Structure formats: structure tokens, C-alpha cells
Amino acid sequence: MKYTYIIFIIFSFFDKGQAQSNHILWYNQPAEFFEESLVLGNGKMGATVFGGINSDKIYLNDITLWSGEPVDxxxxxxxxxxxxxxxxxxxxxxxxxxxxxxxxxxxKNSESYAPLGTLLITHYNKGKATNYYRELDISKAISKVSYEVEGVKFTREYFVSAPDQIMIVKLTSSQKGALNFDVNFSSLLESNTVVKNNVLEMNGIAPMHENPGYVKNSETYLPAGYHPEIVPEKKEVIVKGTRFISLLKVKNIDGTVSFSNNTLELKNATDVVIYVSVATSFKGFDKDPSIDGIANSIAKKNLSKAFSISFDKLKKSHIADYQKFYNRVSLDLGNTKAPDLPTDERLLRYADGAEDKSLEILYFNYGRYLLISSSRTLGVPANLQGLWNPYLNPPWNSNYTMxxxxxxxxxxxxxxxxxxxxxxxxxxxxxxxxxxxxxxxxxxxxxxxxxxxxxxxxxxxxxxxxxxxxxxxxxxxxxxxxxxxxxxxxxxxxxxxxxxxxxxxxxxxxxxxxxxxxxxxxxxxxxxxxxxxxxxxxxxxxxxxxxxxxxxxxxxxxxxxxxxxxxxxxxxxxxxxxxxxxxxxxxxxxxxxxxxxxxxxxxxxxxxxxxxxxxxxxxxxxxxxxxxxxxxxxxxxxxxxxxxxxxxxxxxxDETTGWSKGWRINLWARLWDGNRAYKMFRELLRYVDPDGKKTEKPRRGGGTYPNLFDAHPPFQIDGNFGGTAAVVEMLVQSNENEIRLLPALPDAWETGTIKGISARGGFELEMHWDKKRLSKLIISSKLGGKTTLIYGNQTKSILIKKGETQEILW
CATH class of the missing domain: 1.50.10.10 (Glycosyltransferase)
Structure with missing residues (x-):
């Protein structure tokens, strides 16, 4: 019995090391390009994390920061x-x-979604970094970075909380007092940074102009067209445009904090938590954001409230809030023989035709992750880039293309x-x-x-x-x-x-x-x-x-x-x-x-x-x-x-842009051609090099960037969402009166289980299939109702009471 137990431990460890994750994106180097970064969001505030070693760059966005004012x-x-x-x-x-x-x-043309700014953390590590690891766990909406320098292990943890409306960056070192870094803000928009009461504060304003047309995305294009307006009743000049603010405060158990040249400096610390709060003066689609701005009060209130809460409690409430959405659905497509590789290498292997069912599940899960992270602000839906835009002049204004x-x-x-x-x-x-x-x-x-x-x-x-x-x-x-x-x-x-x-x-x-x-x-x-x-x-x-x-x-x-x-x-x-x-x-x-x-x-x-x-x-x-x-x-x-x-x-x-592939997969699924839909799904996951990367044989066209962003190209988030929707469309189709089960199941998904997906009529489904045959269906109804189930040539009419669950074997 003792030897059996040891063998079990060995094989369990081996399986764990070989199995690909269906909820973690990971890499063995920092991001160099936007399309390699890892994104976080709470539906209003977005963060794009590069995970650099000596210099860690984080782009910040607020989904309500746009150029312009209420339209005439x-x-x-x-x-x-x-x-x-x-x-x-x-x-x-x-x-x-x-x-x-x-x-x-x-x-007129539309206004543009604007980048709020960049948070830069500059570390003063001496020596070469080893054992670098960077991940995004989409089951918890948390990103992590770790590496070692001369025997000291440094770790970072990042998340953006919806319940507390705050971004958290936790930095730790394995050796006491080994953390030494500077923090500062910058923005492509008109802005200034000051220090007030031990808080780093950046204030700015979005431009008033619309773009003259769709032009190439640029990080260097400077805004023009600020229109000062005299408000007669106040007898003062109001510079028009949406205001924004970003606040940063640190909580440290040791070390010293100082400020110089609008930069926060931290020396000889072991464990530090950075709190970042952002807000804008947007008050509604029909309200002038230039007058009676509310950005400062909102950002300060959120920072003050969150700063009084411990890191562990903030993290716990963040995960609980996020998982109430994410954990509703799970997908399993059976065994995979894919080796354990970083996500970018995994995509390259898949693009060459290799099997990786867990990558397909990861992509499905990632689409749901992106929607949870970018769509929680009433009246402000996810735009062309969801929530994450580093460009002052983004592709197609990053607008709502309807x-x-x-x-x-x-x-x-x-x-x-x-x-x-x-x-x-x-x-x-x-x-x-x-x-x-x-x-x-x-x-x-x-x-x-x-x-x-x-x-x-x-x-x-x-x-x-x-x-x-x-x-x-x-x-x-x-x-x-x-x-x-x-x-x-x-x-x-x-x-x-x-x-x-x-x-x-x-x-x-x-x-x-x-x-x-x-x-x-x-x-x-x-x-x-x-x-x-x-x-x-x-x-x-x-x-x-x-x-x-x-x-x-x-x-x-x-x-x-x-x-x-x-x-x-x-x-x-x-x-x-x-x-x-x-x-x-x-x-x-x-x-x-x-x-x-x-x-x-x-x-x-x-x-x-x-x-x-x-x-x-x-x-x-x-x-x-x-x-x-x-x-x-x-x-x-x-x-x-x-x-x-x-x-x-x-x-x-089948050769087309990323979002178009997403649409065509759904169309082939509606034609009940699962294998053609799956062929295009695989092509949607075809590896595409970052836009700015120069290689001898660049991989371009519609597909997927190293961080799983959809490549139009450039990045457009709609292909991610269309691809995720298509997975469900291949497995279930419904209308007001009927639910069709496994209508476009591809041969590649011979065995599987999906739990928690929804069908029209107010139903929720769990399906199990093996050897391409449906074996079990578990169905429940939110309000009670009847429907007709269709599987192949078989039909079954059922009536379910509110809250009732029925298990049906096929």
C-alpha cells in the first residue's frame, strides 16, 4: 500500500505538469507589445499589464473617458x-x-475613446533576472508576475475590483527590505501630476475634437481643438471636455516612502500594496462633462474607502464578485495530449494543426472573462476594444460600430x-x-x-x-x-x-x-x-x-x-x-x-x-x-x-478578418455544419504576430494575438466575443418554442460536457455527450415553462415548473 501511494503521487505530479490549463494564460517573458499584455477590468476601470522586470508599465483606462460632449x-x-x-x-x-x-x-463622425494614462513602476534591481513567470488567471481575474534576482524572489499581484472600484498591485520580496522602486503617472492627454497628502494625483482633460477620419492608430498623435467657452453666468472661462483623475497611494509595513519631482519613491521595503483609483466627470450622454465635474470626489471617496480595507479582504470580495458570473458556466471537451507550454507557444503549436482542447476551452472562457471585465457600466457598452485602449488616436476611434x-x-x-x-x-x-x-x-x-x-x-x-x-x-x-x-x-x-x-x-x-x-x-x-x-x-x-x-x-x-x-x-x-x-x-x-x-x-x-x-x-x-x-x-x-x-x-x-471569422462560425453552426464551423474556429485561433513586431516571416491576417486578443487586425474585441458565442451555437440552438441539442457538434469534440449555458424560453442546460452522442441532459427553468427538445430525429416535449430541474437520458 505504501508503494502504491508513492506511485500515485508521482503520476499525479506528472499529469499536473503535462496538462494544459483551460483558465490560465502564462508566459516566460514580459510583454513587449500591447498584443502580448494581460488585461484586467471591473467593467469601468481597465488595466493593461506588461509585467516588465525593471520597468513595469500599466496602461489605465476608464470606459467613460471619451473626446467631445453631448451631440447636437x-x-x-x-x-x-x-x-x-x-x-x-x-x-x-x-x-x-x-x-x-x-x-x-x-x-459628423463619432468621437474617440481616450486612453487615461500610464502607471510606471521602475525597480532598481541589480543583476540578471531568472525564473521569470507571468500569468492571468481568468477564473479569479488576477494577474501575477514572479522572478528572481541574485537569489531574491520578487512577486507582483494585480487585480481591478468591481465591489471596491479600485486597482490593486501588491509587490513582495523574499528578502527583507529588498523592494526599491519609483512610481509615477503619465498621460497622452493634457494632464499634470502633483502630490497631495501622500497621494500621487494626476488630473487631465480629454480633447473636444472628433477625428477627421479613420487614421492609423498612434501613440504620438497630439490632441488639438480644445475649445475654451465662456460661461456668462459664472463669468469665467471653462475649458470644455471630460475631466479625469487618477490617484495612487501605497500601504507598506516597512521601508520609507518619499516624493520628488511628482514621483513616489519607496526604499527598503518587503511588502507593499499600491491602491489606484480613477474617475471621470462623465455624468450621462446628454450632460456637459465640463461643468460641475465630479471626478475628484468619486476617485477620492473610492480610494479612502478601499485604503481602509486589508489586501486579503479586498481580494476575497473581488474574487467572490467576479466568480458569481464566471462560475456559472463550465466546458469540458475530454482528454487532451497537448504539452504544457506558454500561451504564445501553445498558439503557435495549435496553428500548425496540433490538438489542444484545453486551448479551445481557454479561448471560450476568455471571451466570457472579457465581457465580465468590460461590460458593467450602464449606458456605456464595451467598445471596439472592449475597455483597453493605449492609443490617443485608436483604430476606428474605438467607437461603437453598429x-x-x-x-x-x-x-x-x-x-x-x-x-x-x-x-x-x-x-x-x-x-x-x-x-x-x-x-x-x-x-x-x-x-x-x-x-x-x-x-x-x-x-x-x-x-x-x-x-x-x-x-x-x-x-x-x-x-x-x-x-x-x-x-x-x-x-x-x-x-x-x-x-x-x-x-x-x-x-x-x-x-x-x-x-x-x-x-x-x-x-x-x-x-x-x-x-x-x-x-x-x-x-x-x-x-x-x-x-x-x-x-x-x-x-x-x-x-x-x-x-x-x-x-x-x-x-x-x-x-x-x-x-x-x-x-x-x-x-x-x-x-x-x-x-x-x-x-x-x-x-x-x-x-x-x-x-x-x-x-x-x-x-x-x-x-x-x-x-x-x-x-x-x-x-x-x-x-x-x-x-x-x-x-x-x-x-x-473562409479567409477573412478576425471578427468576420467569428460571424461565419456562427453562420456555419446555424447551417448545422459542425466540421466547417470548427475549421473556422481553429482559424480564428491562428497565431498572429503583434502589430509592431518585426520578423523575417511575420504572421499576419485575421486570427489571435499572443495574449488571445482577436486580430482584425488590428485588435478588435468583437472576434473574441463572436468566437465564444459560436462555441455555444455549435452545441445548442433555441427559439421561443424549441431547443435543438448538439446541432453542429464537430467530430473533434467527440466527448464533452457543458454546464450552465442558457436557452431561449428561460431555460438553463447541462449536457453530457460521448462518441458524438448525447447521453444526458439536465434542464431547469427560471420561471417555469414548456419547450420541445430536438436531438437528431428525436423530439420530446417537456413542461418544467419554476425552479424545477429535470434529468433526461438519451
């Missing part, structure tokens, strides 16, 4: 007067003229059981509806409902962009964001069954989006309802005479989104038993929409006519909206249209 929705009061001329050009089939006239229906990217950020919110984290988007939609009422009237001549376009920002800007006619209609002119976003409201209801939310908040917004669409539609020559003008987001057609353009009428994407908007609004009115007359009108208009067309190649047409795309492999696939994220095209209900969607995807191919 009346910026182009009479833009709608250009619509008759555009429609007249259509009647004459003069698409070139229509394209030029469409530029007259443009407004023709796919903002929505893709939230595809995982409901099905991975993170419904509360959907609320920042849903409350943002409410803000959009306010400015959107003016946009509907002034840009589109519609007096009912609300509209939103391609881009937005923290100020809920809803107008079409393009710098008042300077930019291309293929991306600037598109008014259907409201229709798309309204479907998120229905998703929230149908997953949660929160009828009170639907009645008080959701349905009025859905109705407003539908009202705009009803009044935006016009009748074509065949008597069908179409949109005019129309574009298909960021794509272009080629007419038979060779004209390349984007402006047309009756775009398939427009009508697909309107179908979903009408269908979901009809269902919502039935649930609430209200607006029968309005519902009847929606049903009539829905039946009159220009029908889908299948082209000569067997593909679903993107354009009103069967015209060629300028780029047949274009990254957008908006015309397939009805298949996903919509649900009115399915292989069972509309097999011909589903086959046409498949053909369209085959023409486009």
Missing part, C-alpha cells in the same frame, strides 16, 4: 430634403448620381449566462432612441420612431457619419442600426422571461425602431416594400456597365433586419397583449417586403439585382442576417434559402 442631433436639419432627388435618380437607374447625392445625407461590431460584442451575453452584462448595451439603446428621434426626422424625413446609423459613441450619436459629404456612402450611409439593436431587446426578454423589463423598457424601444422602418419603406415597381436609398454595410456592387458603387435600393441586408425587427416586435406585442392595430400593420408590411432572391450561382443575392460584388470575398456578410443572428432562415423552415446562404458563404471563402 440637429447638425444637418434639412438633410432629408435630398431624398426625393436620390429616389428620382433610382427611377432613372442613374446609380452614379444616386451615390453622389447620398453623400448629402451625412453628418453595422456588426457592437452587436457581435453581445452575442455571448445571453447564451453564456451573462444576461446582466447585456444591460450596458440595452440602456445605451435607450439613449440612442433619444437622439435617434431627431435623426429620423432630420436625416430621413420620418416623424415616427427613432433611427441610428453606422457609428456611435458615448454621447449616443445616431446620425449617419461621413463629415457632411466627404466620405464614402458604402460605410457612412446606413440607417438600420436601430432595427438590428432592437432584436437584442427581444433576445434579453426571451432568454430571461423578464416581462416587466419588456413592458417598461424594452417594448417601447422596439416599437420605436419598427415605426421608423415602417415609415422608411417605399413601394417598388412590383408593389413590394423596399428601402431607398439602401447600402449593404461596407460592400460594393458592380453594375452591368461597370459602375462600382454602394448606393442602391432594396438591399437584402436592410430587409432582413427589418424582417427580424418586425417579427420580434409583433411577438413582443402579443406577449404584452397590447397594440393590436399596430401589430396588424406590422404583419401586413412584413408580408409585403421584397422577397429574398437567389442568384444564378445559387447564392443568396446581396443586392436587389443579381450583380457582382466588387470583392466577392468581402468580410461583411450582412445579407445573411436572417440566418444569424436572425432566425427566420433555417435549414428546417426555409431549406432553399439556407442552401443559398451556404452557397454565399462558399463563394466568400
Amino acid at each position: 442631433p440637429y447638425m444637418n436639419k434639412y438633410a432629408y430634403k435630398n431624398l426625393p432627388a436620390i429616389r428620382d435618380a433610382f427611377n432613372k437607374e442613374d446609380y452614379k448620381l444616386a451615390e453622389e447625392l447620398n453623400k448629402k445625407i451625412q453628418g 453595422n456588426i461590431n457592437l452587436e457581435e460584442n453581445y452575442w455571448l451575453a445571453e447564451n453564456t449566462n451573462l444576461s446582466e452584462l447585456h444591460l450596458p448595451l440595452l440602456s445605451f439603446i435607450k439613449n440612442l432612441s433619444v437622439t435617434g428621434k431627431v435623426t429620423a426626422k432630420t436625416f430621413y424625413g420620418v416623424d415616427k420612431g427613432w433611427a441610428a446609423a453606422h457609428n456611435s459613441d458615448i454621447w449616443a450619436m445616431s446620425n449617419p457619419v461621413g463629415q457632411f459629404g466627404k466620405e464614402d456612402p458604402m460605410w457612412a450611409c446606413w440607417p438600420l442600426a436601430g432595427a438590428w439593436l432592437s432584436t437584442h431587446i427581444w433576445e434579453h426578454y426571451v432568454f430571461t422571461q423578464d416581462k416587466k423589463y419588456l413592458e417598461k423598457e424594452g417594448y417601447p424601444l422596439m416599437k420605436g425602431a419598427a415605426e421608423f422602418c415602417m415609415n422608411w419603406l417605399v413601394t417598388d415597381k412590383k408593389g413590394n416594400l423596399i428601402t431607398a436609398p439602401s447600402t449593404s454595410p461596407e460592400n460594393q456592387y458592380i453594375t452591368p456597365d461597370g459602375f462600382v458603387g454602394a448606393t442602391l435600393y432594396g438591399g437584402t441586408a436592410d430587409l432582413a433586419m427589418i424582417r427580424e425587427c418586425f417579427d420580434k416586435t409583433i411577438k413582443a406585442s402579443k406577449v404584452l397583449n397590447i397594440d393590436a392595430d399596430f401589430r396588424a400593420q406590422l404583419e401586413r408590411d412584413l408580408s409585403r417586403l421584397h422577397p429574398y432572391q437567389i442568384g444564378q450561382k445559387g447564392n443568396l443575392q446581396e443586392w436587389y439585382f443579381d450583380w457582382e460584388d466588387k470583392d466577392p470575398r468581402h468580410r461583411h456578410q450582412s445579407h445573411l442576417f436572417g440566418l444569424f443572428p436572425g432566425d427566420h432562415i433555417t435549414p428546417s423552415k426555409t431549406p432553399e434559402l439556407a442552401l443559398a446562404c451556404k452557397k454565399a458563404l462558399e463563394i466568400k471563402g
Whole structure:
């Protein structure tokens, strides 16, 4: 018995050393590039940790720090007067003229998400560092660094707490008094740093300008366009813009703290805890952040409160708060033979075709981690980079791009059981509806409902962009964001069954989006309802005479989104038993929409006519909206249209940007092709070199950076979220009446278990499968209800009471 025990210990140790983690990212060197860093966040404050040895750089963000001020929705009061001329050009089939006239229906561009600053910890270690290790444990939302210098072990621990609204950095050394370092702040924005009452304090202001256009991301671009404004009643000059503040204070058991040249110096310490508090003067999308700023009081209050709490208690409450979301779902895909490697090496190995099921689970878990960390501020959803932006001039302003990217950020919110984290988007939609009422009237001549376009920002800007006619209609002119976003409201209801939310908040917004669409539609020559003008987001057609353009009428994407908007609004009115007359009108208009067309190649047409795309492999696939994220095209209900969607995807191919791969995986899953979906999932995890890294044979294109960030490229967080959502879509698909189990299970996932995922109808599922066959289902209901379970050719109707759990064997 004694020898058996020893052998067991040996093999247990061996297994532990070989097994890859599905919740830890780790590396054996510091980050050199942003795309190698490890990110932390509490849904408002973000930290990007590089983990350097002598110099530890931490980028700081606050999700409410943006350029600009509340938008003037009346910026182009009479833009709608250009619509008759555009429609007249259509009647004459003069698409070139229509394209030029469409530029007259443009407004300002969005504002930019701004970087708050950088926290720099400079260590004075002598000697070469060895045994370096850096990790991010996404099961606890904690990052760690450790290394040794001349026999002394140094460790750091980082987390950003939601309950205490504070960032913590704990530094320790194995030898008494071995910690010697400086701490200071810097910012790319206009700022200054002072010392007050043993607190390092950086104050600053975000610029007032919008970017003149989408330009290359830069860390050196300097802001311009500060607009001082005299406030008459106060008889003083107010420099306009959002204020921000960052406070830092240290708690040390030994050593000495001093300040010089706006730098904190700590000498001969053993154990130090750094507390960092940030805040901005943002008070709401429609409130001037320049006046009566509240940043200082918020930051000081949070710092004072947190500083009175011990490190251990702060850490405990942080983990408990985070895990109430993270621990709801777990995924197991069976045994893996992948060796224990740092995450960057692991990605490279996987990109060469090797098996690593735990990496696939890690990527799935990481998507949920990123949403928990970036989406907890009402009215301020995760942006193009979630929460983490180091650039003063970020890619695409790091804004809310609403023709796919903002929505893709939230595809995982409901099905991975993170419904509360959907609320920042849903409350943002409410803000959009306010400015959107003016946009509907002034840009589109519609007096009912609300509209939103391609881009937005923290100020809920809803107008079409393009710098008042300077930019291309293929991306600037598109008014259907409201229709798309309204479907998120229905998703929230149908997953949660929160009828009170639907009645008080959701349905009025859905109705407003539908009202705009009803009044935006016009009748074509065949008597069908179409949109005019129309574009298909960021794509272009080629007419038979060779004209390349984007402006047309009756775009398939427009009508697909309107179908979903009408269908979901009809269902919502039935649930609430209200607006029968309005519902009847929606049903009539829905039946009159220009029908889908299948082209000569067997593909679903993107354009009103069967015209060629300028780029047949274009990254957008908006015309397939009805298949996903919509649900009115399915292989069972509309097999011909589903086959046409498949053909369209085959023409486009699989090589595309990161976020587009995320969308296409979901589309292939909805076509019940698990192996094609899995092929693209593997390609989504293809290793991509950091943007600034120079190598002889750089790895570029859509995929995944060393820190698991999605590579558009550059970094866009939507691919992470779309990829995580797609994993669930491969395992379960549902609607209001049925739940389809393992509809797109790939051969590679022969054995597995998933627990805690959500299905429409208010259900929560646990599934076990082996040899690609479902063996056990455990299902519970939040409020009680009935549904039909579908697995292969088998169907089972079940009724579950509130709080009841049923176990079903297959």
C-alpha cells in the first residue's frame, strides 16, 4: 500500500505538469507589445499589464473617458430634403448620381475613446533576472508576475475590483527590505501630476475634437481643438471636455516612502500594496462633462474607502464578485495530449494543426472573462476594444460600430449566462432612441420612431457619419442600426422571461425602431416594400456597365433586419397583449417586403439585382442576417434559402478578418455544419504576430494575438466575443418554442460536457455527450415553462415548473 501511494503521487505530479490549463494564460517573458499584455477590468476601470522586470508599465483606462460632449442631433436639419432627388435618380437607374447625392445625407463622425494614462513602476534591481513567470488567471481575474534576482524572489499581484472600484498591485520580496522602486503617472492627454497628502494625483482633460477620419492608430498623435467657452453666468472661462483623475497611494509595513519631482519613491521595503483609483466627470450622454465635474470626489471617496480595507479582504470580495458570473458556466471537451507550454507557444503549436482542447476551452472562457471585465457600466457598452485602449488616436476611434461590431460584442451575453452584462448595451439603446428621434426626422424625413446609423459613441450619436459629404456612402450611409439593436431587446426578454423589463423598457424601444422602418419603406415597381436609398454595410456592387458603387435600393441586408425587427416586435406585442392595430400593420408590411432572391450561382443575392460584388470575398456578410443572428432562415423552415446562404458563404471563402471569422462560425453552426464551423474556429485561433513586431516571416491576417486578443487586425474585441458565442451555437440552438441539442457538434469534440449555458424560453442546460452522442441532459427553468427538445430525429416535449430541474437520458 505504501508503494502504491508513492506511485500515485508521482503520476499525479506528472499529469499536473503535462496538462494544459483551460483558465490560465502564462508566459516566460514580459510583454513587449500591447498584443502580448494581460488585461484586467471591473467593467469601468481597465488595466493593461506588461509585467516588465525593471520597468513595469500599466496602461489605465476608464470606459467613460471619451473626446467631445453631448451631440447636437440637429447638425444637418434639412438633410432629408435630398431624398426625393436620390429616389428620382433610382427611377432613372442613374446609380452614379444616386451615390453622389447620398453623400448629402451625412453628418459628423463619432468621437474617440481616450486612453487615461500610464502607471510606471521602475525597480532598481541589480543583476540578471531568472525564473521569470507571468500569468492571468481568468477564473479569479488576477494577474501575477514572479522572478528572481541574485537569489531574491520578487512577486507582483494585480487585480481591478468591481465591489471596491479600485486597482490593486501588491509587490513582495523574499528578502527583507529588498523592494526599491519609483512610481509615477503619465498621460497622452493634457494632464499634470502633483502630490497631495501622500497621494500621487494626476488630473487631465480629454480633447473636444472628433477625428477627421479613420487614421492609423498612434501613440504620438497630439490632441488639438480644445475649445475654451465662456460661461456668462459664472463669468469665467471653462475649458470644455471630460475631466479625469487618477490617484495612487501605497500601504507598506516597512521601508520609507518619499516624493520628488511628482514621483513616489519607496526604499527598503518587503511588502507593499499600491491602491489606484480613477474617475471621470462623465455624468450621462446628454450632460456637459465640463461643468460641475465630479471626478475628484468619486476617485477620492473610492480610494479612502478601499485604503481602509486589508489586501486579503479586498481580494476575497473581488474574487467572490467576479466568480458569481464566471462560475456559472463550465466546458469540458475530454482528454487532451497537448504539452504544457506558454500561451504564445501553445498558439503557435495549435496553428500548425496540433490538438489542444484545453486551448479551445481557454479561448471560450476568455471571451466570457472579457465581457465580465468590460461590460458593467450602464449606458456605456464595451467598445471596439472592449475597455483597453493605449492609443490617443485608436483604430476606428474605438467607437461603437453598429453595422456588426457592437452587436457581435453581445452575442455571448445571453447564451453564456451573462444576461446582466447585456444591460450596458440595452440602456445605451435607450439613449440612442433619444437622439435617434431627431435623426429620423432630420436625416430621413420620418416623424415616427427613432433611427441610428453606422457609428456611435458615448454621447449616443445616431446620425449617419461621413463629415457632411466627404466620405464614402458604402460605410457612412446606413440607417438600420436601430432595427438590428432592437432584436437584442427581444433576445434579453426571451432568454430571461423578464416581462416587466419588456413592458417598461424594452417594448417601447422596439416599437420605436419598427415605426421608423415602417415609415422608411417605399413601394417598388412590383408593389413590394423596399428601402431607398439602401447600402449593404461596407460592400460594393458592380453594375452591368461597370459602375462600382454602394448606393442602391432594396438591399437584402436592410430587409432582413427589418424582417427580424418586425417579427420580434409583433411577438413582443402579443406577449404584452397590447397594440393590436399596430401589430396588424406590422404583419401586413412584413408580408409585403421584397422577397429574398437567389442568384444564378445559387447564392443568396446581396443586392436587389443579381450583380457582382466588387470583392466577392468581402468580410461583411450582412445579407445573411436572417440566418444569424436572425432566425427566420433555417435549414428546417426555409431549406432553399439556407442552401443559398451556404452557397454565399462558399463563394466568400473562409479567409477573412478576425471578427468576420467569428460571424461565419456562427453562420456555419446555424447551417448545422459542425466540421466547417470548427475549421473556422481553429482559424480564428491562428497565431498572429503583434502589430509592431518585426520578423523575417511575420504572421499576419485575421486570427489571435499572443495574449488571445482577436486580430482584425488590428485588435478588435468583437472576434473574441463572436468566437465564444459560436462555441455555444455549435452545441445548442433555441427559439421561443424549441431547443435543438448538439446541432453542429464537430467530430473533434467527440466527448464533452457543458454546464450552465442558457436557452431561449428561460431555460438553463447541462449536457453530457460521448462518441458524438448525447447521453444526458439536465434542464431547469427560471420561471417555469414548456419547450420541445430536438436531438437528431428525436423530439420530446417537456413542461418544467419554476425552479424545477429535470434529468433526461438519451
